Amino acid sequence: MKILVIDDERPTLAMFRLFLTACGYEVLTAENGEQGMDFFASEGPDIVFTDIRMPGMDGLEVLRQIRESGSSCPVIIITGHGDMEPAMAALDLAASDFINKPVERTALNSALVRAEKQLYQTEPAEFSVTETPGDQCLKLIFSGRLSQAAASKLSAIDLETVPGGKALFLFKDNFSIDRHGVFILLEYLRQTAGSGVRIEMSGLSHNHIRFFEMAGVDKLASLVPSNPGETGL
Incomplete structure (x- = not known):
């Protein structure tokens, strides 16, 4: 399974790459939203993690463009602790989940399990x-x-x-x-x-x-x- 991680902080990208690779995932990393969208178009990842606050194209715009492309790919938003308004905006754009920085293993595992289940769901989205x-x-x-x-x-x-x-x-x-x-x-x-x-x-x-x-x-x-x-x- 292929996962794309978009974040402007290299230590965060290195942490995600280390953990996700150890878990058996193929990992792509991008240092900004523009590069991330290029990878999304060319590589077709199964799951996307994106930081919500980045210079230039931020995580919300990444999520918006992914949804506008017609993709239902699970997108997990990385937020700062207590970022209520950005989290709300991400949910409005059908974000799959979100995790707070500093990222904890429990939260990351939970987001991955949920995203993988969503990939294979056949149930309707109607409430x-x-x-x-x-x-x-x-x-x-x-x-x-x-x-x-x-x-x-x-x-x-x-x-x-x-x-x-x-x-x-x-x-x-x-x-x-x-x-x-x-x-x-x-x-x-x-x-x-x-x-x-x-x-x-x-x-x-x-x-x-x-x-x-x-x-x-x-x-x-x-x-x-x-x-x-x-x-x-």
């Missing part, structure tokens, strides 16, 4: 939430892309009479979200906060949990990581 009643709690299974158009599907779920006072939100591998989806989810959680229902979210990638924490979702629901430990690269 759906499936209600599965149980004796102890209500399970909601989220799949597809949560955006403004999907607001009615989420608001139709009533948590007022949840058995056991607990709701479990399970997010499938093909789940994604944009700026409007984040606001919709936050508003839904705020509206149900007074019901006394405990909400637990599971199945999110390590990196989406980071993003949800930045957005304040963790103040309204428990976020359960798949891999709670972190190891620096």
Whole structure:
């Protein structure tokens, strides 16, 4: 599998090359967005990592051009810690995932696993939430892309009479979200906060949990990581 990494910092490129090569990937590196897009056109990588802040063509423009080309190639955005607005903009452009600098092995592994699964998905991207009643709690299974158009599907779920006072939100591998989806989810959680229902979210990638924490979702629901430990690269 071929991976393209775009970053204007050579030490970051060297770190990615070392780790990804050791994991068996073929690695291409580019020091700017323009060079990265040239490699994308000529080499057709399976997965792209791109820094969001670079001189000249930044990571958002790289992502925009990849999407405008018609490619659904997973693009993973590399951001600085706490870069909420750029992360939102990347999700609006259907970024596959994002990781923060300094890059941690857990976050990188999570992004790679998610990207590889997306390459072979045959499920539709349309958002759906499936209600599965149980004796102890209500399970909601989220799949597809949560955006403004999907607001009615989420608001139709009533948590007022949840058995056991607990709701479990399970997010499938093909789940994604944009700026409007984040606001919709936050508003839904705020509206149900007074019901006394405990909400637990599971199945999110390590990196989406980071993003949800930045957005304040963790103040309204428990976020359960798949891999709670972190190891620096």
